[in-house]
Amino acid sequence: MSIVDTAASVFCRESFAGANIDMIAAEAGVSRQTIYNHHGDKEKLFVAIVRDLTERCNAGIFATISTFPDQPKDLEADLIAFAVRMNHNCICNRDGKFLRKLIQTEGGRYPELFAEWREEGPGRTWPAIAARFARLAHAGFLDIDDPDVAARQFMALANAELQTTFMLGGTPTEDEVVQSATNGVRTFLRAFGKRQPMARASKQGALASA
Amino acid sequence: MSIVDTAASVFCRESFAGANIDMIAAEAGVSRQTIYNHHGDKEKLFVAIVRDLTERCNAGIFATISTFPDQPKDLEADLIAFAVRMNHNCICNRDGKFLRKLIQTEGGRYPELFAEWREEGPGRTWPAIAARFARLAHAGFLDIDDPDVAARQFMALANAELQTTFMLGGTPTEDEVVQSATNGVRTFLRAFGKRQPMARASKQGALASA
DNA sequence: ACAAATTTAGACAGGCTTGTCTAATTCGTC
DNA sequence: GACGAATTAGACAAGCCTGTCTAAATTTGT
Numbered sequence: 001m002s003i004v005d006t007a008a009s010v011f012c013r014e015s016f017a018g019a020n021i022d023m024i025a026a027e028a029g030v031s032r033q034t035i036y037n038h039h040g041d042k043e044k045l046f047v048a049i050v051r052d053l054t055e056r057c058n059a060g061i062f063a064t065i066s067t068f069p070d071q072p073k074d075l076e077a078d079l080i081a082f083a084v085r086m087n088h089n090c091i092c093n094r095d096g097k098f099l100r101k102l103i104q105t106e107g108g109r110y111p112e113l114f115a116e117w118r119e120e121g122p123g124r125t126w127p128a129i130a131a132r133f134a135r136l137a138h139a140g141f142l143d144i145d146d147p148d149v150a151a152r153q154f155m156a157l158a159n160a161e162l163q164t165t166f167m168l169g170g171t172p173t174e175d176e177v178v179q180s181a182t183n184g185v186r187t188f189l190r191a192f193g194k195r196q197p198m199a200r201a202s203k204q205g206a207l208a209s210a
Numbered sequence: 211m212s213i214v215d216t217a218a219s220v221f222c223r224e225s226f227a228g229a230n231i232d233m234i235a236a237e238a239g240v241s242r243q244t245i246y247n248h249h250g251d252k253e254k255l256f257v258a259i260v261r262d263l264t265e266r267c268n269a270g271i272f273a274t275i276s277t278f279p280d281q282p283k284d285l286e287a288d289l290i291a292f293a294v295r296m297n298h299n300c301i302c303n304r305d306g307k308f309l310r311k312l313i314q315t316e317g318g319r320y321p322e323l324f325a326e327w328r329e330e331g332p333g334r335t336w337p338a339i340a341a342r343f344a345r346l347a348h349a350g351f352l353d354i355d356d357p358d359v360a361a362r363q364f365m366a367l368a369n370a371e372l373q374t375t376f377m378l379g380g381t382p383t384e385d386e387v388v389q390s391a392t393n394g395v396r397t398f399l400r401a402f403g404k405r406q407p408m409a410r411a412s413k414q415g416a417l418a419s420a
Numbered sequence: 421a422c423a424a425a426t427t428t429a430g431a432c433a434g435g436c437t438t439g440t441c442t443a444a445t446t447c448g449t450c
Numbered sequence: 451g452a453c454g455a456a457t458t459a460g461a462c463a464a465g466c467c468t469g470t471c472t473a474a475a476t477t478t479g480t
Contacts, residue, residue: 015315017228020437031458036439100377105225105315107378114378122374149371149393156370156394160362164332167310168317168324183359191400230467241428246469 003028003035008049012101016046016109046106047113053099054117061090061125068132075141076189083158083181091159092171101169126151142192150192157184213238213245218259222311226256226319256316257323263309264327271300271335278342285351286399293368293391301369302381311379336361352402360402367394 001009006028010019021042025032039045064085069078090096099117107114126148133154134147144150161180165172172180211219216238220229231252235242249255274295279288300306309327317324336358343364344357354360371390375382382390 013318015225015227017225021439022437031460032439033441033459034457037456041439042437101314103377104311104379108223118374118378146393149397152370152373153367153394153397156366156373157363160366161359163362163366164328167313168328169314183356184363187359187363187401190402191397231469232467242469243429243471244427247427251469252467 001028003030003038004045004049004052007035007045008053008098008102011046011049012098012105016042016106047110050099050102050110050113050117053095053102054120056095057090057099058121058125060093060095061086061121062128064089065125065128065132068129070132070135070139072136072141075193076185079154079185079188080178080181083154083185084177086155087159087162087172087177087181091166092177097169097171100166129155137192141194143194144192153191154184154188157188160184211238213240213248214255214259214262217245217255218263218308218312221256221259222308222315225315226252257320260309260312260320260323260327263305263312264330266305267300267309268331268335270303270305271296271331272338274299275335275338275342278339280342280345280349282346282351285403286395289364289395289398290388290391293364293395294387296365297369297372297382297387297391301376302387307379307381310376339365347402351404353404354402363401364394364398367398370394 003024007019007024010024010027013019014023021032021035024045025035028035035045039048064082067085068082069075072078091100103114103117130147130151133142133144133150136142137144137147137150142150158181159166161183162172162176165176213234217229217234220234220237223229224233231242231245234255235245238245245255249258274292277295278292279285282288301310313324313327340357340361343352343354343360346352347354347357347360352360368391369376371393372382372386375386
């Protein structure tokens with residue numbers, strides 16, 4: 001495993017102040033000097049890690065957003081699958097867990113660094129998700145007033161039952177993820193779904209809206 | 211400010227490893243020796259803080275749960291007010307912020323301690339909130355299948371727009387809290403509200419629908 | 421006012437960590 | 451195989467932190 005990846009793991013486990021370079025070197029299987037050669041000092045290494053994680057997480061989120069069901073066959077099932085993918089690929093995976101933890105633990109100490117994350121991350125991903133819901137509503141699949149609010153509520157509902165686990169830094173089981181997404185999406189559709197789920201009119205509806 | 215309160219503040223700001231006893235002593239206005247006299251060592255002090263915060267937060271949460279609108283005059287307004295109270299008294303206040311931060315940053319290092327928190331905290335508060343929603347549904351104000359799920363989703367929706375701020379350890383403005391609660395409760399009621407909001411027929415309606 | 425208990429400042433040893441330095445070793449490439 | 455670049459182990463100084471100790475000062479109860 002690379003130095004940066006190992007360092008991310010150690011910083012997350014031990015916190016910035018609690019981690020030490022020898023520990024990272026040992027786990028990465030390199031000498032301490034090599035770390036100093038590559039990254040200068042502990043703080044520069046930390047910044048490199050956050051930038052790296054931000055970039056990779058963003059890429060994962062956008063990749064997953066691109067799988068959003070624009071022409072759903074089964075709206076409920078497709079949205080559940082999307083929510084599960086989002087959890088899997090962006091929230092529960094290594095990078096997602098690490099970035100979240102670093103933001104939570106060190107956010108206060110590096111305001112500029114995490115302001116940068118906020119702009120590059122949530123600042124760009126939320127509008128992208130909201131745009132997908134807006135399109136889905138426009139195509140007649142959903143009844144949404146404010147797509148930004150709906151997007152945030154969708155994610156909040158999908159993760160509603162995983163909060164305590166996330167808080168403690170744990171990873172929910174596959175079943176828990178699916179269960180939370182299922183319950184969340186059902187509630188979401190009770191709130192925003194069309195009354196009659198337009199059966200086979202989907203093709204016309206989709207074309208008309210595209 | 212007491213030693214324990216000051217220590218909580220410093221541990222949150224600096225993390226366990228990053229905090230030092232001299233800092234706490236200086237901010238608390240006592241000598242280092244006094245801290246050692248009272249609490250033994252750094253780790254015991256930390257445990258005392260978590261226990262203290264858990265207890266106080268739990269008390270606050272139960273006190274707020276007791277203000278749940280069992281006989282709402284205006285269901286939407288009453289639930290919004292409840293959600294805002296919950297945020298104010300339990301999540302955004304000093305104790306709530308500190309406990310959340312300590313759980314997030316040190317949860318991995320003290321599994322037993324935070325397992326204790328999980329039992330005493332979420333393990334008891336979630337059922338209490340769920341029971342209130344169950345009663346409200348039973349009285350005919352809501353249409354809920356699973357009160358446990360509904361309770362978690364209610365809180366998730368009420369806080370949906372505050373997540374990013376919480377992540378970075380910030381405190382949302384009053385407006386943001388109200389806005390998030392309002393949007394969340396409206397969506398919640400779109401999902402779980404009775405079709406016709408039973409106006410003044412509340413007594414009859416409740417009986418008829420129950 | 422006095423005695424007991426608590427608190428204080430400061431010194432102190434021991435341990436750990438950062439970041440640098442050096443000399444030897446290994447690696448990649450021709 | 452040979453040469454230059456990168457990596458390594460280990461020593462090292464400087465600094466910081468924990469936890470203890472002591473003797474003086476302060477507070478508390480009576």
